[in-house]
Amino acid sequence: MIEAVGLTKRYGAKTAVYNLSFQVRPGAVTGFLGPNGSGKSTTMRMILGLDQPTSGHVTIGGHPFRQLPNAPRQVGALLDAKAVHGGRSARNHLLSLAQLAGIPARRVDEVLGVVGLQDVAKRRSKGFSLGMGQRLGIAAALLGDPQVLLFDEPVNGLDPEGILWVRNLMKKLASEGRTVFVSSHLMSEMALTADHLIVIGRGQLLADMSVKDFISANSADFARVRTPQTAPEQREKLTGVLTEAGGQVLSEPDGAMRVTGLALPRISDLAHDADVRLWELSPHQASLEEAYMRMTQAAVDYRSTEDQLAGLQQPVPPGYAPPQPVIPEVPQQGWYAPPPPGQNPYAGAPAAAPVAPQAAPAVPPAAAPAPAPAAAPDLTKRENDEDAR
Amino acid sequence: MASVPAVLQSEWTKIRTVSSTSWTLASALLVTVAMSAALCALMKATFDELSPAERATFDPTFISFSGMILGQLAMVVFGVLVVGTEYSSGMIRTSLAAVPQRATFLFSKIAVAAALALVVGLATSFLSFFLGQALLGEHRTTLGADNVLRAVIGGGLYMGLIALFSMGVAAMLRSSMLSLGILVPFFFLISQILSAVPKAKEVAKYFPDQAGAKIMQVVPEALNTEKAPYGPWGGLGIMLIWVAAALVGGYLVIKKRDA
Numbered sequence: 001m002i003e004a005v006g007l008t009k010r011y012g013a014k015t016a017v018y019n020l021s022f023q024v025r026p027g028a029v030t031g032f033l034g035p036n037g038s039g040k041s042t043t044m045r046m047i048l049g050l051d052q053p054t055s056g057h058v059t060i061g062g063h064p065f066r067q068l069p070n071a072p073r074q075v076g077a078l079l080d081a082k083a084v085h086g087g088r089s090a091r092n093h094l095l096s097l098a099q100l101a102g103i104p105a106r107r108v109d110e111v112l113g114v115v116g117l118q119d120v121a122k123r124r125s126k127g128f129s130l131g132m133g134q135r136l137g138i139a140a141a142l143l144g145d146p147q148v149l150l151f152d153e154p155v156n157g158l159d160p161e162g163i164l165w166v167r168n169l170m171k172k173l174a175s176e177g178r179t180v181f182v183s184s185h186l187m188s189e190m191a192l193t194a195d196h197l198i199v200i201g202r203g204q205l206l207a208d209m210s211v212k213d214f215i216s217a218n219s220a221d222f223a224r225v226r227t228p229q230t231a232p233e234q235r236e237k238l239t240g241v242l243t244e245a246g247g248q249v250l251s252e253p254d255g256a257m258r259v260t261g262l263a264l265p266r267i268s269d270l271a272h273d274a275d276v277r278l279w280e281l282s283p284h285q286a287s288l289e290e291a292y293m294r295m296t297q298a299a300v301d302y303r304s305t306e307d308q309l310a311g312l313q314q315p316v317p318p319g320y321a322p323p324q325p326v327i328p329e330v331p332q333q334g335w336y337a338p339p340p341p342g343q344n345p346y347a348g349a350p351a352a353a354p355v356a357p358q359a360a361p362a363v364p365p366a367a368a369p370a371p372a373p374a375a376a377p378d379l380t381k382r383e384n385d386e387d388a389r
Numbered sequence: 390m391a392s393v394p395a396v397l398q399s400e401w402t403k404i405r406t407v408s409s410t411s412w413t414l415a416s417a418l419l420v421t422v423a424m425s426a427a428l429c430a431l432m433k434a435t436f437d438e439l440s441p442a443e444r445a446t447f448d449p450t451f452i453s454f455s456g457m458i459l460g461q462l463a464m465v466v467f468g469v470l471v472v473g474t475e476y477s478s479g480m481i482r483t484s485l486a487a488v489p490q491r492a493t494f495l496f497s498k499i500a501v502a503a504a505l506a507l508v509v510g511l512a513t514s515f516l517s518f519f520l521g522q523a524l525l526g527e528h529r530t531t532l533g534a535d536n537v538l539r540a541v542i543g544g545g546l547y548m549g550l551i552a553l554f555s556m557g558v559a560a561m562l563r564s565s566m567l568s569l570g571i572l573v574p575f576f577f578l579i580s581q582i583l584s585a586v587p588k589a590k591e592v593a594k595y596f597p598d599q600a601g602a603k604i605m606q607v608v609p610e611a612l613n614t615e616k617a618p619y620g621p622w623g624g625l626g627i628m629l630i631w632v633a634a635a636l637v638g639g640y641l642v643i644k645k646r647d648a
Contacts, residue, residue: 045482045647045648048482048485048486049485049486049489050482050485050486050647050648051647051648052647065489066489066490067489068489071486071487071488071489072486072487075486077486079482079483079486080479080482082478082479083478083479083480083481083482083483084478084479084480084483085403085407085474085475085478085480086478087407087408087409088403088406088407089406092402092403092406095402095406096399096400096402096403096406097399097483097487099395099398099399099402100395100396100399100487100488101395101487102392102395140483
């Protein structure tokens with residue numbers, strides 16, 4: 001159990017974390033989300049007593065970290081994969097940490113096996129890749145078999161196999177009743193790993209709720225309904241019936257209908273009563289990525305701008321007007337969460353979108369995060385992406 | 390609480406598993422012994438050219454430690470790296486997450502490194518002495534002579550204290566490069582130059598290396614050196630004050646500042 005109360009950290013004039021209060025409970029994986037520079041790592045360091053909070057306090061199991069008896073046996077942490085002396089071998093690094101807590105040397109070989117580094121145990125960590133460094137850091141966290149585990153961006157630099165392994169490891173640790181606190185900026189990863197979410201932006205708490213609540217609180221669920229393309233009159237009929245029953249119906253570019261405000265069984269019943277055949281009736285839930293983007297849009301510190309390449313332009317001879325770069329009129333907002341129906345200015349006029357619906361989604365480069373390695377939420381995201389156009 | 394023996398054991402593992410430990414300590418020993426031996430041999434060859442006053446105050450013990458001017462720099466590097474690499478690698482955060490007690494962590498680390506530096510320092514000192522005396526031929530002295538044993542053991546203490554002082558400075562500055570950039574020029578150039586400049590040498594006398602080096606002299610005014618206002622043990626005491634100040638400063642920094 002980690003408990004933060006009114007945690008505030010100022011570096012000179014810059015406030016990194018402001019009045020942050022939350023609890024991290026045992027038996028669940030708690031995801032700690034926020035854009036770059038939102039104060040995640042600072043908070044992690046304060047939990048570990050490395051940074052002193054300007055005000056407020058944070059305790060682990062009721063004790064401030066610095067007063068914990070035998071801290072390595074109670075709290076394991078991965079803060080920075082590269083925070084090892086490069087000239088020391090992986091095994092010796094872990095051995096020096098093990099000796100602090102009176103952990104026998106054979107436990108070192110055990111955790112090296114757990115993270116899959118037994119073959120490079122004698123090699124200097126200087127030559128390790130980022131992924132190997134992450135594994136070494138995770139090994140150090142697991143060393144004391146602690147009840148509380150903190151991981152700062154554990155999947156950075158890991159290959160897909162490693163990501164899957166970390167995901168399962170977190171879940172297993174939580175299922176054993178441990179407190180697992182994982183920071184990440186990869187939403188799709190957290191959707192698969194975390195049970196509970198704490199979201200911060202600009203050092204302030206934005207959300208503290210379960211993953212499920214988070215998604216439904218931050219996005220609109222909708223049903224996609226498709227009628228036979230051969231019978232447009234059925235489509236009009238169904239639209240009328242659904243609107244009459246209190247639903248909102250929007251057209252999608254490929255001819256499907258997006259229905260909100262009605263449960264799936266009710267839509268089916270109404271269609272049956274109206275004698276309309278359905279080719280598709282599917283529930284859609286916004287992905288965590290979308291919900292998160294929507295929430296933190298206002299709290300992003302480092303936002304990229306369009307690269308105008310102005311500094312590379314040749315001086316223009318007088319009298320010659322260079323062609324202006326054409327910026328495609330892609331609706332910026334459409335890439336994020338699907339806006340609640342009725343409020344989307346683009347949904348009603350799909351023909352105006354310059355990109356063909358079947359084309360690969362050309363996401364605006366300005367807002368594109370690294371593609372998430374996990375496939376599942378990514379697919380839903382792209383699907384909605386196309387739908388929104 | 391992380392127990393002190395556990396931290397000491399861990400720090401011993403840390404210090405013996407990096408190659409910088411062996412090469413800095415080995416070069417401290419080799420450079421000092423080799424340079425001292427060379428100067429002893431030179432002194433024997435040119436002894437007849439010395440002025441009568443210089444011959445009268447000839448200090449065969451002190452001359453056999455003359456390589457320490459260069460050898461102490463390797464000790465400085467050793468001391469700085471032991472503490473500084475924790476910061477430059479980021480290991481400090483891992484270490485302090487495992488040992489939240491700042492004093493236990495810092496002083497265990499320093500104790501292990503200082504003990505090692507002292508052992509190497511004493512070995513250096515005795516080797517330099519015996520090799521130097523062998524090369525001095527008829528001008529030699531022996532361990533049994535007045536104050537000679539004190540000077541030889543003092544040479545080892547001096548090396549250890551130089552390393553200890555460097556660790557304190559590195560803990561204060563939290564950076565290997567910065568600490569080396571200050572300490573190496575200080576010991577190798579500034580202190581040596583100022584001790585030869587009139588007026589400035591009145592201050593330079595109280596520098597840690599100038600004061601501490603007096604413990605190695607058997608003849609107080611040997612080879613034109615100035616007579617100091619303190620004795621050999623007084624000089625070592627001055628050096629100890631410097632070391633204590635550096636260590637207290639280093640402790641306050643690690644205690645107060647965010648890691």
